[in-house]
Amino acid sequence: MSVKPKAVVLLSGGMDSCVTTAIAKQTHTLALLHASYGQRTEARERRAFDEIADFYGVKDRLVIRLDSLRQIGGSALTDLRIAVPENPSDKPAGIPITYVPFRNAHLLSTAVSWAEVIDAQAIFIGAVFEDSSGYPDCRPEYYRVFSELIEVGTRPETRIEIQTPVIHMRKSEIIRKGMELGAPLHFTWSCYQAEEEACGACDSCRLRLRAFAEAGSADPIAYRAQVAR
């Protein structure tokens, strides 16, 4: 029996990372990493992580706190004084107010440290470029440079590859891919501001609902009653 190489997968608990986990599982033994960083819905995202990790029977889990991101603030996701925009006309052009400054570097750095210690050969991250919110640290170029940083910043014998399998997919393609692989989309959470039932109104809910509509299927999670679907 051949043993699959180990990979660290960043699993926030959203759809993109859930489907990325399903893709990684085809070729790698999974080690799942989750971070709470003071985002509004951190408890709900943690539950999604646990349920997805249980679904795949993964024992190798690392859950970390990045309190520094809340201390630093500067984003509607981590600073409760900044509102999450609901009405598209409220949105200024450019980088969204939900951008957490340089967040993915914190997540990837943790993934690299862990991968180097547990001897994982790959890091999977569910970054989405084309159909996403315009965060600078979701661009393919960003991951190319981060790979170079791993090359120069770790032990000479360390080889860790970053894989971004959904980066060029539309959200609706990610949903179809997830359904094809039997990913537990019913356990995922995307809403930026509610934890019981998804609000259906924030950027992240809107993207999700539009994607399920495009994919021609019903979103299996619960939304507030007033949301038109």
Next chain:
Amino acid sequence: MSVKPKAVVLLSGGMDSCVTTAIAKQTHTLALLHASYGQRTEARERRAFDEIADFYGVKDRLVIRLDSLRQIGGSALTDLRIAVPENPSDKPAGIPITYVPFRNAHLLSTAVSWAEVIDAQAIFIGAVFEDSSGYPDCRPEYYRVFSELIEVGTRPETRIEIQTPVIHMRKSEIIRKGMELGAPLHFTWSCYQAEEEACGACDSCRLRLRAFAEAGSADPIAYRAQVAR
């Protein structure tokens, strides 16, 4: 009166970062960043940070915890089951056992997030290449790639430059530079394993003692009585 641009300075509390702070102060308004990451001497390093920050009268301070590095382990600095080597013959060739996997990426990522929020235009880090311990993330190449990561991973209008003013200095030159600038070397802490009086035996103490000898001056901090100086 012209206002100096703001810089985030990584201040561990050791000599290199103290002298880097003194250098940064010549051209920038200081914002000082310190991290505890479960290293053996974290309380003592924090005290050094506070004393140096007080010395320079800096109000803009951010102290963070990187507990993930202790959770991950894999280094003699963060895993109490791995001994800090004292006898040079105990040292395996290559990367030292005190290397904390990919640590500087965590520190720099925090510095970038903070710099982006407070509108700092530079990050100073006291990495030392030539006369140091051989950590891969102290090489000039590493900082060149990290600068590129900042360029691609932050808002388009963000301009943050990484400065490594002591990277090519020998430790003895760093001491001379610090004395020339009136840096408070008496507040710095370098020892990897003791917090009351420096052990004088670990790698970091040895490097420090040798450097003061080369610089022709006495180290102002206290060592255990048995240390031959």
